[in-house]
Amino acid sequence: MNKQKIANFFKSPILYILLAALLFRLYFFINHGVAWWDASAYIGMGKQIFSGGLYGVNENFRPLLLPLILGFAWKIGINPLVFGMVFDLALNLASIYLAYIIAKKIINRRAGWIAAILMAISPALIFYSSRVLTENIAVFLTLLCIYFILEKKYFSAGISAGICVWARYPQALLLPAILVFILFIEQNYRIKIRLIKSLKALVGFAVPVSMLALYNLAAFGNAFYQLSEAQNVIAKAGSIIPSPWFFYFGAVIAECFFAVLIFYSAWLSAKEGKKETWLLYIIFAVFFIYYSTVARKEIRYLMVALPALYIPVAHALENLYFRRISGKHAAKYIVIALIALMAVFSFFSMKSMNSDFYRPENPDAMKNFYNSGLVNGKTAISSSPVPIAYNDLKLEVMDQEKYYSYVNATSDYYMFYTCDFYCTTQDCLKTKNTFLNIISKTKKLAYEKELEGCSYLLYENH
16 A cells, blocks of 8 residues: 555545444443353353363354454463454454445445445444454455455455355355356356356355364364254254244344335446446345344344445435435435434444443443452353353353253352343243252352342352
């Protein structure tokens, strides 16, 4: 990058959009609270990998990319939770910039600015910007894959999609999406050229995915072991807390007021001959349909497809603002006001969500619990993987269908946050209470605190 490009970057609105996005996200970074279950599990897996099994937690159904990154940070002496938060935030901001570059390339610079603004004020992208989850990696790699397709670097696009599978297994759906685009929609090349491009993407995808399959074969005797285990866990979670099939229709509208403009953008793309935009429509449709069929639904799962929504919506808004209503000041102000309203709604809804997840007294109580005199190097049985985010233990997370198998275990610590025990029947509740009663009589109580109907309990083996 030469001096002129650097100077132009500092004069460009994209820099100020990124700075505003950073300010939005810093609130949630600073008020992060306690590490989440999934984040703690990734940290624990990383510790297990880089300690040779001396520390950490075994959750082999989870993808490996994030645990490898966090585990390496831990190995070289960096706090993996703090590193993960910073890493997540950096990828989140990088994704905003990539969305700007893609929109600028497909449409124009103004659409790039609008796409970046929509990404910057996205409730999901703000709230999950530093949670140490796989979504930010997947969003970034998905955008990188799209960028490489636009640059005609099909092998690199395949590599990006393949690495993305290491972060989230459903990202394998990127491959058929890009193959459909190359074979049937991209500029009119001869079939031979389209097949060669598709083969390049396929080979690039196969490199990291085959490495993952070989790891599974060597470690578990089954090339698809982690994928099948993940499907079992997701099915179980969906059976406990199912969501209606139409969940994402409402979630997407709540995420972005302008989502319906994707249809106007499709009409514009057909009219203007912008075939590249159809890659975004395909990606959004593929993931929207897939996640709608999964019983367990959260907006964070669909985060990987949100940039493929925001860029077409930016196309529509740019057309409405600069062309359809050029000179009509009142209409322009309406568009500006709606975007500003979305930004305000996004911030306060996420602030409210943050308070719902972590009331002011909860983070301190939970952190005190997870840092209550535990000795590194010891073994522990816990109702969740969260202790491993704060301690170097060899941790086993309880299988709540096998309560009584833990009564005679020889672990040094037993850590229970009673609200981790999710019971939907009286039989389950009775079993849980009986188990905790046995533990209280056979183990030494080292820490206890009751808060909002939940108990924090730490026991030591005699």
